[in-house]
Amino acid sequence: MAVAEPRTTTRRRTPRVDAIRNREAIVEAAAEVLAEQGAAVDVREIARRSGVGMGTLYRHFPKKEDLVHTVLRRDFMTWAESARQAAIDAEDPWAALTTFYQQALTGYARHRAIMENLALTLAEPDLEGIHQLRLVIEQLCARACATGLLRPGVTTDDLLLLLVSLGHAVQITDECRPRMWNRLLHISLDGLRADHREPLPCDSTVAGVSAP
Amino acid sequence: MAVAEPRTTTRRRTPRVDAIRNREAIVEAAAEVLAEQGAAVDVREIARRSGVGMGTLYRHFPKKEDLVHTVLRRDFMTWAESARQAAIDAEDPWAALTTFYQQALTGYARHRAIMENLALTLAEPDLEGIHQLRLVIEQLCARACATGLLRPGVTTDDLLLLLVSLGHAVQITDECRPRMWNRLLHISLDGLRADHREPLPCDSTVAGVSAP
Amino acid sequence: MAVAEPRTTTRRRTPRVDAIRNREAIVEAAAEVLAEQGAAVDVREIARRSGVGMGTLYRHFPKKEDLVHTVLRRDFMTWAESARQAAIDAEDPWAALTTFYQQALTGYARHRAIMENLALTLAEPDLEGIHQLRLVIEQLCARACATGLLRPGVTTDDLLLLLVSLGHAVQITDECRPRMWNRLLHISLDGLRADHREPLPCDSTVAGVSAP
Amino acid sequence: MAVAEPRTTTRRRTPRVDAIRNREAIVEAAAEVLAEQGAAVDVREIARRSGVGMGTLYRHFPKKEDLVHTVLRRDFMTWAESARQAAIDAEDPWAALTTFYQQALTGYARHRAIMENLALTLAEPDLEGIHQLRLVIEQLCARACATGLLRPGVTTDDLLLLLVSLGHAVQITDECRPRMWNRLLHISLDGLRADHREPLPCDSTVAGVSAP
DNA sequence: CATGAATGAGCGTTCATTCAT
DNA sequence: GATGAATGAACGCTCATTCAT
Numbered sequence: 007m008a009v010a011e012p013r014t015t016t017r018r019r020t021p022r023v024d025a026i027r028n029r030e031a032i033v034e035a036a037a038e039v040l041a042e043q044g045a046a047v048d049v050r051e052i053a054r055r056s057g058v059g060m061g062t063l064y065r066h067f068p069k070k071e072d073l074v075h076t077v078l079r080r081d082f083m084t085w086a087e088s089a090r091q092a093a094i095d096a097e098d099p100w101a102a103l104t105t106f107y108q109q110a111l112t113g114y115a116r117h118r119a120i121m122e123n124l125a126l127t128l129a130e131p132d133l134e135g136i137h138q139l140r141l142v143i144e145q146l147c148a149r150a151c152a153t154g155l156l157r158p159g160v161t162t163d164d165l166l167l168l169l170v171s172l173g174h175a176v177q178i179t180d181e182c183r184p185r186m187w188n189r190l191l192h193i194s195l196d197g198l199r200a201d202h203r204e205p206l207p208c209d210s211t212v213a214g215v216s217a218p
Numbered sequence: 219m220a221v222a223e224p225r226t227t228t229r230r231r232t233p234r235v236d237a238i239r240n241r242e243a244i245v246e247a248a249a250e251v252l253a254e255q256g257a258a259v260d261v262r263e264i265a266r267r268s269g270v271g272m273g274t275l276y277r278h279f280p281k282k283e284d285l286v287h288t289v290l291r292r293d294f295m296t297w298a299e300s301a302r303q304a305a306i307d308a309e310d311p312w313a314a315l316t317t318f319y320q321q322a323l324t325g326y327a328r329h330r331a332i333m334e335n336l337a338l339t340l341a342e343p344d345l346e347g348i349h350q351l352r353l354v355i356e357q358l359c360a361r362a363c364a365t366g367l368l369r370p371g372v373t374t375d376d377l378l379l380l381l382v383s384l385g386h387a388v389q390i391t392d393e394c395r396p397r398m399w400n401r402l403l404h405i406s407l408d409g410l411r412a413d414h415r416e417p418l419p420c421d422s423t424v425a426g427v428s429a430p
Numbered sequence: 431m432a433v434a435e436p437r438t439t440t441r442r443r444t445p446r447v448d449a450i451r452n453r454e455a456i457v458e459a460a461a462e463v464l465a466e467q468g469a470a471v472d473v474r475e476i477a478r479r480s481g482v483g484m485g486t487l488y489r490h491f492p493k494k495e496d497l498v499h500t501v502l503r504r505d506f507m508t509w510a511e512s513a514r515q516a517a518i519d520a521e522d523p524w525a526a527l528t529t530f531y532q533q534a535l536t537g538y539a540r541h542r543a544i545m546e547n548l549a550l551t552l553a554e555p556d557l558e559g560i561h562q563l564r565l566v567i568e569q570l571c572a573r574a575c576a577t578g579l580l581r582p583g584v585t586t587d588d589l590l591l592l593l594v595s596l597g598h599a600v601q602i603t604d605e606c607r608p609r610m611w612n613r614l615l616h617i618s619l620d621g622l623r624a625d626h627r628e629p630l631p632c633d634s635t636v637a638g639v640s641a642p
Numbered sequence: 643m644a645v646a647e648p649r650t651t652t653r654r655r656t657p658r659v660d661a662i663r664n665r666e667a668i669v670e671a672a673a674e675v676l677a678e679q680g681a682a683v684d685v686r687e688i689a690r691r692s693g694v695g696m697g698t699l700y701r702h703f704p705k706k707e708d709l710v711h712t713v714l715r716r717d718f719m720t721w722a723e724s725a726r727q728a729a730i731d732a733e734d735p736w737a738a739l740t741t742f743y744q745q746a747l748t749g750y751a752r753h754r755a756i757m758e759n760l761a762l763t764l765a766e767p768d769l770e771g772i773h774q775l776r777l778v779i780e781q782l783c784a785r786a787c788a789t790g791l792l793r794p795g796v797t798t799d800d801l802l803l804l805l806v807s808l809g810h811a812v813q814i815t816d817e818c819r820p821r822m823w824n825r826l827l828h829i830s831l832d833g834l835r836a837d838h839r840e841p842l843p844c845d846s847t848v849a850g851v852s853a854p
Numbered sequence: 855c856a857t858g859a860a861t862g863a864g865c866g867t868t869c870a871t872t873c874a875t
Numbered sequence: 876g877a878t879g880a881a882t883g884a885a886c887g888c889t890c891a892t893t894c895a896t
Binding site (some may be wrong): 011160 | 340369373404409410418419
C-alpha cells in the first residue's frame with residue numbers, strides 16, 4: 007500500500023523513532039498515574055495522559071500487566087540508583103541505612119503501585135528492578151553489620167520487609183497524619199541497633215496463636 | 219392485629235430461625251471471602267458461597283457496604299475481645315503488649331478486608347469495632363508506659379500504626395515466607411522498650427528528601 | 431397442627447372474617463398507592479401499607495395485575511356511581527355534562543393508575559368498572575343530545591376519549607400549573623356545543639401525513 | 643504531534659465513518675425503540691437492535707439519559723421543523739393551526755418517549771428541542787390570534803397542553819381505533835375559534851369538587 | 855504502525871413471584 | 876390461612892482487551 011521504493015536506508019529508522027517516543031510517553035504517563043492511583047487505574051487514563059491511542063498502548067504492552075511491570079522495573083531501578091548514591095554519599099554505614107529509609111519513605115513510598123508491588127515481590131521476586139534495590143539493601147546491611155552497628159542476625163530480607171512495612175504506613179498516614187510514620191521509623195531503627203541482647207527469632211520462635 | 223391469646227413466646231421465633239441461619243451463613247461466607255480477597259469481591263461470590271440467592275443477600279444487607287461493615291464490625295469486635303482477654307491473662311504489661319501483637323499478627327492480620335479497613339481508619343475511624351480495638355491498645359499502652367517499660371512518648375497511635383504496618387508485612391509474607399514478620403516484630407518491640415536515650419521525633423524532625 | 435375438634439359450626443366463618451379484613455386492607459392500601467404512584471409501584475409498598483405479608487397479598491391476588499384490576503374495578507365503580515349521582519342532581523343535561531367533567535377532572539383524574547388504565551381500556555374494555563362509567567357517559571350523551579345542546583354526531587366514545595385526554599392534561603399540569611386544564615375543558619365543551627355547522631369527521635377524513 | 647504534511651483532509655475522517663455509522667445506528671434504533679416502548683426500555687435492547695455492543699453504546703452515550711435526550715432532542719427538532727414548514731405552506735393562519743395539529747397527531751404523537759417528555763416538559767422545559775416546538779406553536783398562536791380567528795385569551799400554553807392532551811388520545815386509540823382522535827381534534831379546534839362569547843376561565847373559575 | 859471504536863463479561867442493585875414455616 | 880424470607884432474571888453501567896480503518 008505504501009510506495010516502498012525511495013527511502014532506502016533510513017527506511018526502518020523513522021517509524022522507530024516515533025515508536026520509541028510513544029513508548030516513552032506511555033511509560034512516563036503510566037508511571038505518573040500508577041504512582042498516584044496504584045495498579046487499579048483504568049488503562050484509558052494512561053492512554054489519555056500519554057497522548058496515544060489504546061491500540062498503540064496495547065501494541066507496546068499487550069497486557070496491562072506488562073506496562074505495569076515495565077514501569078515498576080524502571081522506577082525500582084531509579085530508586086535503587088538514587089538509593090545507592092545516597093548510601094555512597096553517607097558518612098558512615100549507619101547514616102547510610104538511616105538515610106536510605108528516610109529517602110525511601112519520603113519519596114518512593116508514596117508511589118502506590120511501587121508499594122503494591124514491593125509487597126507482592128517478596129513472594130515472587132520476578133521484577134529485575136527490585137533485584138537492584140535488593141542489592142543496595144544488601145550492601146547497606148553488610149556494611150552496617152560489619153561495623154558492628156547493626157544487630158547481629160538481621161538479614162537483607164528483614165530490612166526489605168521493614169521497608170515494605172513502613173512504606174505501607176506512609177501510604178496510610180501521608181494524607182491525614184503527615185510524618186507520623188517518622189516515629190515508627192525511629193523505633194524500628196533503634197530496634198535494629200546492635201545493643202540488644204536477645205537474638206532474633208528464627209522465623210518461628212513464638213508459639214502459635216489460632217487464626218480468626 | 220388478632221387478639222392472639224396463649225402463644226406468646228413462640229410467636230415470631232419460628233420463621234426467623236431460617237432467616238437467622240441465612241443471615242449468619244451470609245456473614246460467615248462474607249467474612250471468609252473478605253478475609254481472603256478483600257472488599258473488592260463480587261457480591262455474587264458471597265451469595266454463592268453462603269448458598270443464598272442475591273435477593274436474600276440484599277434483603278439482609280441492602281448495600282454491599284452494609285454487609286462489609288457488618289462483617290468488619292464483627293471481626294474487629296472479636297479481635298478486640300480476644301486481644302483484651304489475652305492482655306488480661308498476660309503476666310506483666312510488657313508480656314501483654316507482646317502477646318497482643320503476636321496474636322493480632324498471627325490471626326487477624328491475615329484478614330484482607332480487616333487490614334484494608336484498619337488502614338483507612340487511621341484517617342477516618344468510622345467503624346465502631348475498630349474503636350474497641352483502639353481502646354484495648356490504649357490500655358496496653360498506658361499500662362506498659364506506667365511500668366516504665368515502654369519508651370516515653372510512645373502513643374496509642376504509634377502502636378496502632380505499628381499494628382497496621384506489621385499487619386501488612388504479615389499479608390505479604392504469610393504465604394511465601396511464613397513468620398518472617400516475626401523478626402520484624404521483635405525488632406519493633408525492642409525499639410519500643412524504654413532503654414533508648416533519644417526521644418522520638420515530633421512528627422517532622424528529619425529534613426525533607428525530594429519525592430521521585 | 432391445629433387442635434381441630436371443638437369449634438364445629440363456625441369452623442369456616444372465623445378465618446374468613448380475617449381473610450376478608452385482610453383483603454380489604456390490601457385493596458385499600460393498593461388504591462391509595464396506585465392513585466399516588468400509578469401501577470408501577472413496588473408490590474412491597476402495598477403489602478407494607480396494608481399491614482399484611484407478601485404471602486397474604488399473593489394469596490388474594492396471585493398476580494400483581496389481579497390486584498390492580500380489582501382496585502381499578504372498585505374505583506371505577508365508585509367513580510361511576512358518584513358521577514351518576516352528580517348527573518341526576520344536575521339542573522339540565524348540559525349542566526350534567528359540565529359537572530361530570532369538572533368532577534372527574536378535579537377528582538379521579540388525579541388517580542394515576544385510573545388514568546393509566548382508562549387509557550388502556552379504550553383498546554380492550556375488559557374492566558367491568560369502566561363499563562359502568564361508560565354507561566353513565568352514555569346517558570349524559572344521550573340526554574344532552576336529545577335536548578339539542580350537544581353537537582350532532584358526538585358519541586359516547588368521543589366523550590370518553592375527551593375524558594382520558596383531559597385527564598392526562600390534569601395529571602401533567604396538576605402540580606406545576608394547577609387548573610390550567612380548566613381552560614382546555616372550557617374550550618372542549620364549547621367545541622361540543624350544537625352551534626357548529628360542520629359535521630365531525632368519520633374517523634378518517636383528513637389526508638394522511640407521514641409518520642416520523 | 644508529527645509534522646504531517648499533505649494529508650490534511652482525509653486525516654481524521656476515515657476511522658470516524660464507522661463510528662458515525664454506529665452512532666447513527668444507535669440513535670436510529672433508540673428512536674425506534676423509544677417511540678415504541680417509551681423511555682423505560684432496556685439499554686441492551688437498543689444495543690441489540692442497533693447491532694452494537696454495550697460498550698459502544700456507552701462510549702457514545704455515557705448515560706442512558708444522554709441517549710434518550712439525544713433522541714428526543716433530535717425528534718423534537720425534526721418535529722418542530724416539519725411543523726414550521728407545514729405552517730408556512732398553509733394558506734391561512736387557521737389552516738396552519740389545523741395542519742399543525744393534524745401533522746403532529748398523525749406523526750409524532752405516536753412516539754411514546756416524545757409524549758412522555760412533552761408531558762414532563764410543561765413542568766420543567768429543559769430540552770432545547772422542545773423549545774423549538776414551542777416557538778412554532780407561539781407563532782401559530784400569534785398569527786391565528788392576529789387575524790381574529792382564534793378565540794381571545796388562548797395562550798401558547800393552552801395550545802401546547804392541547805397538543806399533549808390530544809397526543810395522549812392518539813397513543814391510546816391509535817392501535818385499536820385509528821383516527822378516532824380526529825373527531826376530538828375537530829371539536830377542540832372548533833372550541834378554539836373566535837365565535838364563542840364566554841371568555842376562558844383564569845385557571846380557577848370553577849368551584850372545587852372533592853377528590854376521590 | 856497508530857488510532858480509537860467496538861466488544862462483552864462482569865459488577866452492584868431491584869422487584870415480581872414462590873415457598874418453607 | 877398468614878407470614879415474610881428466598882429466588883433469580885434483569886437492569887444500568889464499567890473496563891480490559893481486540894480489531895477495523
